[in-house]
Amino acid sequence: MKRLLLALLLLLAPIGPSVAVTPDEVLDNPALEARAREISTGLRCVVCQGETIDESNASIARDLRLLVRERLVAGDTDEEVVQFIVDRYGEYVLMKPRTGGANLILWGAGPALFLIAAIGALVYLRRRSQAQSEGEKLSPEEQARLDELLGDRG
Structure with missing residues (x-):
């Protein structure tokens, strides 16, 4: 029975959220900690690039998590x-980039290129x-010659 329970726990372990926040980072105030977690899920680790600072074990991600909590306190x-944090590291740290300013070019480039390709394909x-x-139409001379050749067969 213990083995079955252990196997079940091992199967379900990857389903839970992966969080790299250590106990010494957690704030005493639950409301501030909840805000810190919410903010951390929207910030990208500048080293890992595909993980939020809440998920990353990189030292820079830990520093950013601490910085978020310091600013909240x-x-x-x-x-x-x-x-x-954006002023310090640039908009790259945002997991969901803003849709204003120069980012409009990036947001619009995909659909614009698709439309250009679709119009080009139609043309x-x-x-x-x-x-x-x-190209399939024959000149009158060619049509006469063809009729002459086909008429000889029949």
Whole structure:
């Protein structure tokens, strides 16, 4: 029975959230800690690049988690904390980049390139079908010669 329970726990272990926050980082105030966790899930680890600072074990992620908590204890709002870190490390640290300013180019580039490719494909296909239909028409001399050749067979 113990082995079955252990196997079940091992199977379910990867399902739970992966959090790298150590007990010495956790704030005494549960409300501030909840805010810190919420902010941390929106910030990217600059070393790991695919993980939030809440998930990463990198030392820079730990420093950022501590910085978030320090700013919250100092009385900053969530937006002020995020802006402080963005000012320091750039917008790259945001897991969900903002859709304003120069980022509009990046947000619009994918759909714009898709539309250009789709229009190009339609123009190509239309020209190709017109060229094929025009290429199949015979001149009157060719048609007469063809009729003459086919008439000899029958």
